[in-house]
Amino acid sequence: MAEFKIPALKKQKQRGVPIAAITAYDLFTAQLAEEAGVDFILVGDSLGNVVQGQPTTLPVTLEEIIYHTRIVMRSVRDTLVIADMPFGSFKVTADETVKNALRVFKETGCGGVKMEGADETNLQAITRLQRLGVPAMGHLGLLPQMVHTAGGYRTQGRSEKSRQRLLAEAKALQEAGVFLLILECVEAETARLITRELKIPTVGIGSGPHVDGQILVIHDALGMLRGSYPSFARTFAHLREDGVAGLKMYVDAVREREYPADAEYVRSSAKETASGTLIPPGMDENAD
Numbered sequence: 148m149a150e151f152k153i154p155a156l157k158k159q160k161q162r163g164v165p166i167a168a169i170t171a172y173d174l175f176t177a178q179l180a181e182e183a184g185v186d187f188i189l190v191g192d193s194l195g196n197v198v199q200g201q202p203t204t205l206p207v208t209l210e211e212i213i214y215h216t217r218i219v220m221r222s223v224r225d226t227l228v229i230a231d232m233p234f235g236s237f238k239v240t241a242d243e244t245v246k247n248a249l250r251v252f253k254e255t256g257c258g259g260v261k262m263e264g265a266d267e268t269n270l271q272a273i274t275r276l277q278r279l280g281v282p283a284m285g286h287l288g289l290l291p292q293m294v295h296t297a298g299g300y301r302t303q304g305r306s307e308k309s310r311q312r313l314l315a316e317a318k319a320l321q322e323a324g325v326f327l328l329i330l331e332c333v334e335a336e337t338a339r340l341i342t343r344e345l346k347i348p349t350v351g352i353g354s355g356p357h358v359d360g361q362i363l364v365i366h367d368a369l370g371m372l373r374g375s376y377p378s379f380a381r382t383f384a385h386l387r388e389d390g391v392a393g394l395k396m397y398v399d400a401v402r403e404r405e406y407p408a409d410a411e412y413v414r415s416s417a418k419e420t421a422s423g424t425l426i427p428p429g430m431d432e433n434a435d
């Protein structure tokens with residue numbers, strides 16, 4: 148059972164084995180992730196950007212997260228899958244957060260939920276979810292759902308004040324019961340400090356090497372997008388270029404009538420009459 152993989156993540160921290168995680172949203176990306184042997188898959192609300200083409204993650208709905216998480220769950224055999232709680236589905240009240248997280252957990256069969264931030268409502272909800280048996284993952288640093296109030300996407304934890312605030316929030320989340328903490332775009336020494344101070348694993352994205360693991364958006368890692376990628380993301384494959392090259396070959400083959408070839412369609416040995424009518428084999432040319 149994928150759910151039982153959560154304790155293994157803590158052991159990886161204790162043994163110093165880096166955690167490799169990735170986002171996925173559908174059959175193709177989930178199967179690539181599982182076959183590559185990632186430690187967990189996040190059905191991130193980044194689907195707003197990379198699947199839906201939205202400018203931010205804010206429009207993503209609870210229904211859409213449930214829809215994509217169910218697809219990912221159907222696509223993997225035993226990889227741990229975590230569903231991201233979208234903007235507006237948590238933080239409003241602890242009751243609402245618990246209700247929505249329970250819904251995601253129950254309707255998708257995923258191994259846990261993730262939510263951004265460490266305000267009081269989140270902490271209360273995480274503790275209650277823990278008691279109910281729903282594992283929760285934390286997320287600190289750059290919080291894409293707060294992009295408007297934060298005034299953009301910026302590295303966090305650069306000043307001493309910000310470093311101490313993040314450390315206090317990380318400890319509060321650990322205390323509330325999160326099993327793992329995502330650190331997004333956190334200054335590297337702040338990420339190192341938080342990682343050293345916590346018993347639970349930290350997994351970074353754009354937060355440098357001194358964390359217990361890394362996570363990337365799969366579209367960045369596999370070069371699936373048009374345009375530029377975040378400076379911290381390494382492109383490990385070029386699926387977009389390969390895909391366009393493959394489809395150009397398809398277009399050329401169709402235009403040159405080279406596709407389909409003989410082996411790529413079914414043809415019975417029909418006879419053609421003088422008037423051009425096709426007579427299937429075994430049929431009398433003079434029959435009605």
Ligand code: KIV
Nearest residue numbers: 170191192193329352
């Ligand atoms: O939504 C997402 O993909 C995420 C990752 C960037 C951690 O939260």
